[in-house]
Amino acid sequence: MEYILQILPSLLSGARMTLSIFFWTLLGALPLGLIVGLGLTSRFRPFKAVLRLYVWLMRGTPLLLQLIFVFYGLPMIGFTLERYPAALFAFILNYTAYFAEIFRGGLQSIDPGQYESAKVLRLTYWQTIRKIVTPQVVKIVLPSIGNEVINLVKDSSLVYVIGLGDLLRAGNVATSRDVTLVPLVLVGIIYLLMTAVLTFVLRKCEQHYSYWK
Amino acid sequence: MLELKNITKSFNQRIVWKNLSLKIQDGQILCVVGQSGGGKTTLLRCISGLERLDKGQMLLDGQPFDPIASRNNDAVIGVVFQDFQLFPHLTVLENITLAPKLALKESNQTAVEAARELLTKLSLADKADLYPYQLSGGQKQRVAIARALAMKPKILCYDEPTSALDPGLRDKVKAIILQLKAAGMTQIVVTHDWEFAQQIADQTFKIEPQKQ
Numbered sequence: 001m002e003y004i005l006q007i008l009p010s011l012l013s014g015a016r017m018t019l020s021i022f023f024w025t026l027l028g029a030l031p032l033g034l035i036v037g038l039g040l041t042s043r044f045r046p047f048k049a050v051l052r053l054y055v056w057l058m059r060g061t062p063l064l065l066q067l068i069f070v071f072y073g074l075p076m077i078g079f080t081l082e083r084y085p086a087a088l089f090a091f092i093l094n095y096t097a098y099f100a101e102i103f104r105g106g107l108q109s110i111d112p113g114q115y116e117s118a119k120v121l122r123l124t125y126w127q128t129i130r131k132i133v134t135p136q137v138v139k140i141v142l143p144s145i146g147n148e149v150i151n152l153v154k155d156s157s158l159v160y161v162i163g164l165g166d167l168l169r170a171g172n173v174a175t176s177r178d179v180t181l182v183p184l185v186l187v188g189i190i191y192l193l194m195t196a197v198l199t200f201v202l203r204k205c206e207q208h209y210s211y212w213k
Numbered sequence: 214m215l216e217l218k219n220i221t222k223s224f225n226q227r228i229v230w231k232n233l234s235l236k237i238q239d240g241q242i243l244c245v246v247g248q249s250g251g252g253k254t255t256l257l258r259c260i261s262g263l264e265r266l267d268k269g270q271m272l273l274d275g276q277p278f279d280p281i282a283s284r285n286n287d288a289v290i291g292v293v294f295q296d297f298q299l300f301p302h303l304t305v306l307e308n309i310t311l312a313p314k315l316a317l318k319e320s321n322q323t324a325v326e327a328a329r330e331l332l333t334k335l336s337l338a339d340k341a342d343l344y345p346y347q348l349s350g351g352q353k354q355r356v357a358i359a360r361a362l363a364m365k366p367k368i369l370c371y372d373e374p375t376s377a378l379d380p381g382l383r384d385k386v387k388a389i390i391l392q393l394k395a396a397g398m399t400q401i402v403v404t405h406d407w408e409f410a411q412q413i414a415d416q417t418f419k420i421e422p423q424k425q
Contacts, residue, residue: 117298121312213346
């Protein structure tokens with residue numbers, strides 16, 4: 001018990017890094033994902049081709065590789081980022097691609113008649129997207145987004161590769177220093193607590209949208 | 214008065230109709246009848262600005278009229294779709310007030326008052342706070358009518374208003390259409406239901422499938 005209290009502060013400071021990567025990635029990638037998703041359903045082909053290439057690159061290569069590339073590779077072409085912004089940059093780029101595909105699916109499942117009835121009611125395109133399409137898409141995509149959100153908590157552990165001190169790294173350091181598995185068990189418990197809270201929040205979100213069918 | 218002059222529409226070389234001309238007098242009911250696949254709905258989509266004409270002209274009170282271009286605030290053509298296309302995430306009241314508020318810039322109070330009045334007229338006053346999934350087919354249709362009327366259109370169009378309803382509800386739709394006529398509304402009804410057309414029409418127009 002004493003040992004746990006002794007290592008807990010370092011684990012919690014690691015958890016803070018994990019949460020901050022998680023939070024800022026979501027804040028950036030969700031709106032960007034919606035915009036890229038809209039782009040993927042647009043009729044302008046060259047634009048769509050570029051976005052598809054981007055999605056393919058981001059989903060087709062490991063996030064770990066992308067992290068390494070942003071932090072160690074980009075400086076070679078004169079684009080240097082600090083560790084933390086580099087991690088956020090790679091995470092947002094990667095998660096935007098996944099969210100974009102989810103939003104694309106949601107957008108395509110909206111009945112074209114909804115756009116038409118908005119059009120004869122004289123709503124502009126953006127009013128239609130904001131007031132008619134987005135609320136319906138959000139309800140449809142929530143379960144899939146939730147999946148990615150849970151994944152993001154665990155994926156954030158990849159930042160150790162560019163030397164950021166997150167939760168997993170804090171546990172690893174303690175384990176190799178003190179030759180005990182206790183820190184890693186604690187790390188597991190903290191991850192489980194975080195995902196439990198998220199699962200609860202996501203379920204509340206889904207319930208919030210259950211007032212209509 | 215809405216006048217269509219020598220209008221032609223085709224999709225990928227397939228002619229839907231050619232050199233079609235038609236006049237609708239103010240306050241009257243025009244029924245467009247014909248077999249399915251004959252282009253009735255396409256005509257309605259052209260009039261409401263959802264499709265572009267290949268050739269020909271539309272005149273509204275003698276002035277050239279392009280429903281696609283006229284995206285300003287004077288809503289001219291209202292449409293009641295076959296499957297209604299209510300917005301599922303909005304209540305009945307919100308469905309009706311959304312467009313007047315966004316497109317006509319009406320205040321919330323004005324829009325809500327007008328909507329409640331329409332709901333009362335269409336005997337839906339107690340349904341204002343329900344969501345579309347909680348309504349029957351006939352009720353959904355009346356909400357769609359109220360939503361179109363809230364934009365104060367000069368002409369109201371219906372696409373197959375009887376097809377999604379039980380036979381008993383046909384008379385109810387008929388009553389509503391005639392009630393709107395009495396109030397001076399010009400209406401275009403696209404239907405394959407001959408009997409229904411004969412009961413309400415001042416003028417019927419038959420669209421024949423084109424021989425290719």
